[in-house]
Amino acid sequence: MPVSKADLLQGTLDLLILKTLALGPLHGWAVSKRIQQMSKDILTVNQGSLYPALYRLEDRGWIAGAEGESAEGRRIKLYKLTAAGRRQLADELDTWKSFSAGINRVIKAV
Secondary structure: OOOHHHHOOOOHHHHHHHHHHHHOEEEEEHHHHHHHHOOOOOEOHHHHHHHHHHHHHHOOOOEEEEEEEEEOOOOEEEEEEHHHHHHHOOOOOOOOOOHHHHHHHHHHHO
């Protein structure tokens, strides 16, 4: 069953975007597709959630956007992780691991 942005925990989308861009620069739509691909179609991010998140992360200095050109010759904005974004990703991964470990303990409780 696919999980949409509405079902994602608060802050999870930021983590997913940062992790995706840690693998290399992408334009917005490709970020969404990469998240869907890496989650094996369990997670989907619609444009109405994706672009505000990208703008927010850019405003915070965690990602940087630069004009580029697609293979078809269209103008696109490529996003990449900044040094501050790498530090934020590390912090968010630590928080996520702790949070998910706590959830797992509750789920596995007898």
